Amino acid sequence: MGIKPTYIKALGQELLAKHGEKFTNDFDANKQAVSEVAIISSKKVRNRVAGNITRKVNRKRVI
Secondary structure: OOOOOHHHHHHHHHHHHHHHHHOOOOHHHHHHHHHHHOOOOOHHHHHHHHHHHHHHHHHHHHO
């Protein structure tokens, strides 16, 4: 996929810290949750943030 920009990682980390209970390991549910808790005008950026959050949640559950 490639390296994610720093602003994607930072936004995902901030949303997980503030609203961690809203996010699951389901990408589609996380897209909806990101739309509810953050004002992101770009669909592409929203999807990348949701993907980053999904990846972090999945990694947290495995460890």
